[in-house]
Amino acid sequence: MIQMNESPELRRVRRVALGDFVHRSALKFPERIAVVDGDTRLSYRQFDARSSRFAHYLIGAVGSGRQVGMLCANSADMAVAYNGIHKSGNVWVPVNIRLDVAAIDYILRHAEVSAVVVDEAYHAAPGIADMLARLGVPLVVTMAGQAGSAIAGATTLAQAEHGQGAELPGIEIDGDAPALIMYTSGTIGHPKGAVHSHASVAASVMGNMAGFGITEQDVFSGVLPLFHCAQHCLVATVHAAGACVVLLRGFVPDEVRASILKEKYTAFTGLPMMYGALLADPAFRCDEHMRMCIYAMAPIPKPLIPLIAERMSANVMLATGQTEMYPGTMTFRPLDHPDLDANYWGVSLPHNETAVMDDDGRLLGEGQPGEIVHRGANAMLGYFKDPEATAAAQKFGWHHTGDLGMWGPGGQMMFLDRKKDMIKTGGENVASVKVEAVLLSHPAVAAAGVIGMPHPRWTEAVCAFVMKKPGAEVDEAALLAHCRAHLGDFEVPKLVHFVDQLPATSTGKVQKHRLRQQFAELAARAFGE
Template sequence: MPAATTGLAPSPALADSQGQISRISRIALGDVIHRSARRFGARTALIEGEHRMSYGELDAATNRFAHHLLGLGLPSGARVGMLCNNSIQMVVAMLGIQKAGLVWVPINTALAVDAIGYILAHAEVRHLVIDTALHAKPALRALLDDTGVAPLLCVLDGDTPPAGIPTVAQAIAQGPQTLPDVAIDSGQLALIMYTSGTTGRQKGVMHSHASVHSVLLSNMVEWGSSPERADVWSSVLPLFHCGQHTVLMSALAVGGTLVILRGFDPGAVLGAIERHRISVMVGLPMMYGALLAQPQRAARDLSSLRLCVYAMAPMSRTLLLRLLDEFCPNFALVSGQTEMYPGATIFEAHEQRKRFGSYWGVGTLVNEVSVMGDDGALLGPNEVGEIVFRGPNVMLGYYKDPEATANAQRFGWHHSGDLGKLDDDGQLIFLDRLKDMVKSGGENVASIKVEEVLLRHPGVMNAAVVGLPHDHWGEAITAFVTRRPDAQSPLTEAELAAHCKAHLGGFEVPKEIVFLEALPMTSTGKIQKFELRQVHRGYYSRR
């Protein structure tokens, strides 16, 4: 496997006659802010509460952070972890890591401690940027102490950092403000972003500078952004996910302004739209439903909104039409996955009133999307198969897992693990998942991981976890369980829910636990999850 794929070292770069690495034609994520600062220097790049940072200030701060990391002696390609919620300091650290030629390893802050520990060990992280509030949690602090990972703290308003541990603010208070002279090749590993695998262990998805950068220009065009328009973008979704990260980088590349919110509160989001004149909103269907229902909405001036992008799942016809009439005149569904940096497909704004259902639309400008049969043959209109992609934004592969990489890239296409078909107009329709993955509230949850926890309980005979349609969550994690007949006392839902909360991240805990006399099985003893999804599809609508 090439060095860029293993992440152990950067791939070879062109050198001039003096042996200096050429920057003439490279593609590097850190150069996005460097170049934008030269053009939009005084323009506001980031807003968080009362804090504002211009492009020039962001460029200088990220350069200083990069120099700080290089001063620690970190070699090119070293992994730097990040365990942070949205903040300006998080963005500064992230871009500084890229400018230093290091590998950014973002970690979902809602994961259980053992899952965080697995990522740190698997990615061989030795330095971690972490929020002060998270570092204060005893279990996380003990993990860092035990593993020898060196923390560097993001200190937010109201936080009190412990003595003796450096902070991001200290790192950017001094040092050179110039772009570090670091060798970065376009195909070099830029980030490892962990996503839940169907085996229950997270998979490290590797992307190069070029693969992420390739989709930024596509996003700008698809979403109608330009330097002259100077859009103000929302940053509500977590930046440790690929969806909000691609929004951040696209906005910075085109000279937009990002309004950073630390979590989703409908009232706060409506206030931010009005106050900062947000023109491009990015959220989940459940978020838009909550915004529509918020009592203060009618009193807010939302006229600045020109485009609302939704992701992860389609919206019901009723909700979508209300949003188009009452919230924003243009909505578009953008899909992708960590392995296929978003957007990979777009259900365009002009289609929203024409077609309803599980439409994912068409491939974006840099992507080719098709439907494939088991034998690798591409299928025609209305034939059902696996959704596959080609494009420059496909991952390098799974870190330390060449077998899984080869399986995902067989027949020369990236395999999404989703089932779909193309209609007569070439519009992609999502049908089901081949992988046992539930997409709930913006998070991917491996059903097998939840099942393994359920099966650890002595009162459980068998368990199956599926995602069922839910107006708020998109898909609600739902556990179907059979009890052990020899248990001393009947297992209760509350008892099993407490067991799950003790062993899973909060977003992984089932929303409902349903006890059945028996689970549907094939003749070979395999649980028929498709039947569970079909029979119980209306479970939450009936409640």
């Protein structure tokens, strides 16, 4: 057996570090535009220099190997900052800014962050300033005004970069060391932090580049939030290829259409409802320069596919992924399989493999339903400070997705259902038990069942079915106000319906499949389907 000692020199030669992608693209394409953000256009030379300066600041301020939280919306500053975190050898902890303050506070504390990067505008959101003050760690403020930040004691990103060297920091980074912790929306209790190494994200980047054919000539959309794994990994892939990403703060159809045409996107990634909204304008088309349209998060309505093919790009595909298996994992091309329905996930990308497994760890063949499992270099290291959940997720040597599926014709994966009652609405995951807990905290509520029901825009709408306590008086408006006080906006039900009784098992567990059957017509009328 050949044995090689891994010396410090060999580790440097074989280094895998996420911050190196931007640096290498800057060496090859220094004047090519890396990031467009409104009127801001950063070349790779500028992007590399700015992120390295911020990395040097972080090394001086907190050292390396620490967790750095981030509360930001999409922006050039955000991309500079998280690449600086990668280059500094610290661990990036992006947080969904649409969560309620208590959930954000939990994540930052659970992650043991040593600093937080925050948008100045978001710092002014209700409860955020007080929460961060109680956290008691240094703040770096992005998108601050020209005169500096109005936040006492905070450092602006410009101030952090000022006077620092533009060269790549010379610190050692182990490819297997944690690079980021991205928190999932757990179905029970608090969210879990999926820890990814530099190597696991790099594997996904390389697989995406090959699987989607991304080159330095591409111009990609950046409309999905960068605090989610899907958009982050696509942007990381774009920057590894030396291509360009156009970052937008959110999805406003007129603004997105104008941006697509102005910047001549070659690739767009969005939710099915985004495509529907873009194509609602009959005059909109971009097929002269768009080469690829990726949809994600949910099956797409079949009538929408030929519209995308005709007016945007004939290269239409679904991309799947999971925070724990850095995306993408599988792709499906509906136009290549017109006889298969929209619930197909297709085949694996080159950096991972997929199987269907029964509860005893046996792999199943075509037509046999079971749990969808993956393995590959893009798998997470584990859940932060949760060895039991990690062991369960990695049982039998595969990552367990919690999704049910089976192999269909031609080796295509068919998605059947989620093992747990996670609701996917507008690109966000909503834990039904979390919404139920908030409803049950209202003094007039005796019982509640929360499910996702089909919605023409949001894919699924959060729907609550509520039993009042005897003699109690409460209406839909009051319950919605109660929910808004305790939940993120995307978690608030879009339908509240009062019932005399909830279908339940003998042990009192709400039978959600019966709720879906019982109220399918009610939801269809309510949502105009």
